[in-house]
Amino acid sequence: MTIASSLTDRYVEAALSRLPARQRPDIEKELRASIADAVDDHLETGADPAQAERAVLAELGDPVRLAAGYADRPLQLIGPALFLDYTRLLTALLATIVPVVAATVGLVRGLNGGTPLTVLGDTFGAALTTGVHIAFWTTLVFAILERTPALRRAAARRWTPAALPEPPSRRARYGELVTETVLTVLFTTLILLSPVVSPETDANGHPVGVLSPWLWETGLVHLFIALVIASLGFSFAGYYLKWSVPVAVVRSLVGVPAAVMLIWLAATHRVLNPAFVAAAGWPSSVPGWIHTGLIVISVGTIIHTVVEGLTRALRR
């Protein structure tokens, strides 16, 4: 037994190394006695010592599993009590934050004059990095919760029927859709007409548009309108199709860039036509206030989009 006992030593060592130090001496004594008893039993049936020891240890199984049993440690990363909360939160975070980051990065890179290839590459890179970070940190937090019994009990919420998704009233949502359509059409028409219909005229009697001509020269106004109309299209899609993660992703992909673009235009004072401000005789502080107002409205739109996506995903 002396030669083969090294296997037992290695087994006991492997099991004990994963246990708190204060439990080790007692468990070691008991485990060694149990193994020796079992080996003796095998020897009585005529096995040779090495074989007997091998059979006994094989029967006991993986020492790490045994240690987990002693330490009452879960053998799963995230258990059934937390799994649904984990997947809900992860889906919600991925469906909202990744598209926002990707759209922002793509827009900023595009406006800074990157080639289509670098814009695409940077956008995908940002989306991937964000996704990996969200997945890693969320998983880490839940794995820690799983291993901390006090936190796990506090974190595991009791489900109540109140958490069921509400069937959205079709009529109310239809009203919202109609309002959105009317506003979009009105808004777009006003923007497109603004260069030719204006209360102010220049010396030659030509109208002075309220919006900066630079927007038309760069074609940004058409990009902006395209995004607004696409956003309306996805509101229709959201109404007629079932809400799903892909629909949410695409909705924020089109909704957020328009708002980000407006923030950027307002922050760089490129929305109003300086000639119009001068012709109308506005005080110099007015354009600043209008730009600030536009930024506030845009930030509100982004927050609304993200929160709506989050709550819908969490309720699923």
Add this chain to the structure above:
Amino acid sequence: MLDDELLSVHLQELRRGTVVLACLLILKRPNYGYALLDLLDRQGFAVDANTLYPLLRRLEKQGLLTSDWNTEESRPRKFYRTSDAGTALADTLSRDWDELDTALRTLKGES
């Protein structure tokens, strides 16, 4: 006929928990881990050593078993014995088992 894997899953589900009751009943007379494993096996309560040894410690921590080291023999062994709380639990579990047995007999129409 059920396939073997499915059968063993259902049997395992049904027997889960009976090992605790069996331990509490057997250990009214003090005994040590390996002997208990052997006894359980012979009584038809098949349980793996790597399940039983941690289970004994858990029951001890819950105050259902007490333990003493017996160093009289050449090999020191940890002897477990059912505590008063353990005996009370064993009585409750046994009663529950009997009630289940009666309920099942009624279901099967034996009454």
